[in-house]
Amino acid sequence: MFALDSGDTAWVLVAAALVLFMTPGLAFFYGGMVRSKNVLGMLMQNVFAIGLVSTIWAVVGFSLVFGDSGNGWIGNFDFLFLADVTDLDGDIPGMAFVAFQMMFAVITPALITGATADRLKFGSYAVLIGFWSLLVYIPGAKWVFNGWLLDMGALDFAGGTAIHISAGVAALAVVLVIGNRKGHGDVAMPPHNLPLTVLGTGILWFGWFGFNAGSGLAADGLAAQALVNTHLAASTGMLGWLLVERWKAGHATVLGACSGAVAGLVAITPCAGFVGGASPLIIGFVAGVLCFLALGIKAKMDWDDSLDVIAVHLIGGLVGTLLLGFFADAAVNPGIAEDSSEGVFYGGGLELLKDQFVAAIAVGAFSFVATYAIAKVVDTTMGLRVDEDAEHQGLDQSQHAESAYTS
């Protein structure tokens, strides 16, 4: 039975705007870290995702995730072109939910751009993320938010599995297809404009309040808890990363502070409306430490995951998804006891932890295989990677005929 609550509706609409803002935030977070000849290329990839994925979402995406098909694997075409979007059994208009979820669909493929920095052809990138949204994000979102993983009892409040694990694994798959940047390992490629990265981090942090605290679709105590959890995890994520960084690499850096905060934010994403008390402090801190330590993986494997999407989003997403199996607390969210079980530390035993593992592996494995296949097809037909001359020239000039800094 639908009865409109204007408070809840107002908050969800604002949250949608906050989440949208995260995509330009991500653009600057990444953009500051690449070389100046590639900054427009990075910004363009992120900004373009808004245009393309929003369109896909409206045409068919929303329907395939949230259309009531009666099965737990994929939706239907009931809401093609957003026709007949009904109001929820709740108190916000269906369109508010469409808008909110759309922004999640938009930012998820954009996360991959960090790993593939400096070397994708723009047209091929567009085709890649178009198909990726349709064939990888959408099924994963259906399983987690409205399908068999939800039914099984796996918990993901705002998308730690559906967004971060999915995109993190996808980033690895695409890197394996396209290979490393020319000069990687020999030539120094330090960030060209860390102030942009700090700006982007601030926008992401701000927007994440919408991402997490909006996911309860209500302006209530749970949203407040989720907001506080989000902020605290970002804070201890920063501290954790900086401590390990200072110890192991000799300095606490601005890039480290930003990266640690994002790691904490990623980890709290699945947990945000399911934990309380000191849990967000712990979850954020663990993510900050483990994600820093995970930076070493790509060097050992010689994967040029240029901006550490694996270390921050995949590992951060895994940390959060699995720690939820320990920290989920029905006192914070009674829905846990109804639809799932509490975490290990709250008397629920290993049931939830097991469900979290299944969700992580299911989405991760699916994302890897499907993304690798899509990337291979696009690479074979169109070529994903720019040629060597274009790579030296930089994406800004070779792909867009533009210069970021003309004086």
Place this chain on the structure above:
Amino acid sequence: MKLITAVIKPFKLDDVKDALKTIDVTGITVSEVRGFGRQGGHTETYRGAEYKIDFVPKVSLSTVVDDSRVDSVVETIVAAAATGKIGDGKIWVTDVDRIVRIRTGEEGSDAV
């Protein structure tokens, strides 16, 4: 005429400029450069990866003067730019074959 080129530490530019003004040097050209001599570079760290930066930021300053003034200009620059520490820089003097003032077409000493 001679071209005097000096590569100096960037924070010394104001001191050198003021000193040259007091001896009535009529104009200088400066650019920001990078370089190294005996002064080593430094390391920077990004996400745990170390980058060795060999080059050090410097300022290159040049001025064209009459032959008779070369020594006093060189001494003035040395006095203003020196700190006594490695990386103070170098000055070199080269011949100028021809110099023209663009606005008026004057040449030679009148153009300095």
